Amino acid sequence: MANHSQLNFQDAASPIMEELMGFHDHALMIALAICSLVLYLLTHTLTEKLTSNTVNAQVIELVWTILPALVLVTLALPSLRILYMMDEINEPDLTLKAIGHQWYWTYEYTDTKDLTFDSYMVQTADLPLGHFRLLEVDHRVVVPMNSTIRVIVTADDVLHSWAVPSLGVKTDAIPGRLNQTSFLASRPGVFYGQCSEICGANHSFMPIVVESTPLANFENWHSLMSS
Known part of the structure; x- marks a missing residue:
């Protein structure tokens, strides 16, 4: 059961809850990596003098289009797997x-x-x-x-x-x-x-x-x- 000042989930008592807690940790690590990258770029922008004459950067545009799509896929696939597991009821006892x-x-x-x-x-x-x-x-x-x-x-x-x-x-x-x-x-x-x-x-x-x-x-x- 829940405790005072608890920040995490309650202890899992079923396979589904164990899967949900694992997915939570997986999503949290991805969010932490994204936040760290954004914080680094903000710090770099504020502390460094940047000048750029770039007019056309197709490689950069390709990267920042594909990378978010890959991140969403890494979140969606395990999420859908757990969702279908939760809806599956085979011969209940x-x-x-x-x-x-x-x-x-x-x-x-x-x-x-x-x-x-x-x-x-x-x-x-x-x-x-x-x-x-x-x-x-x-x-x-x-x-x-x-x-x-x-x-x-x-x-x-x-x-x-x-x-x-x-x-x-x-x-x-x-x-x-x-x-x-x-x-x-x-x-x-x-x-x-x-x-x-x-x-x-x-x-x-x-x-x-x-x-x-x-x-x-x-x-x-x-x-x-x-x-």
Whole structure:
């Protein structure tokens, strides 16, 4: 989860998020190289006496036309690869439906025995010692680790957005429309997210909590919740 004064992403908990962090570093290095070049040219211009009688410089014009195009290609290719990876959902192990309301989430597990529950934020006065304010919920989304989870996202009233940064997931919840995304939690843990679309007065108070556990623990939890 996020920490105070944090400048970087949260720790990745899925292959997609690892790819996104790698692309972020790749783009940042290119931006740093461009800024360094511009700063050097500005410094050189301000400190050196320049005179030029050049009327026609086709080579220079060719270079500053081709070079930016190459930079854009080096950004576009890995970006498109990750984009297609995020949209690809092949034979999910579990399907979860998330329905946004003002201001809570409803979750449905429909692959086996139907399991449906609402997930509300735990009020500060009811929060156990050591838990996170404005992030804890009364019922977490529990999923098996190392399994492909398909999430179908919709809304009951206004626009919402189901987002968990550590898993690299953010999907809009639109009334009357079903959007889908997927993730694979590569390690056990508890991952926090929040509604990422302004949805009214209590928009800040509908957190998302995903708990990744071994398959045996998930089966025990599912049996307990279904009974």
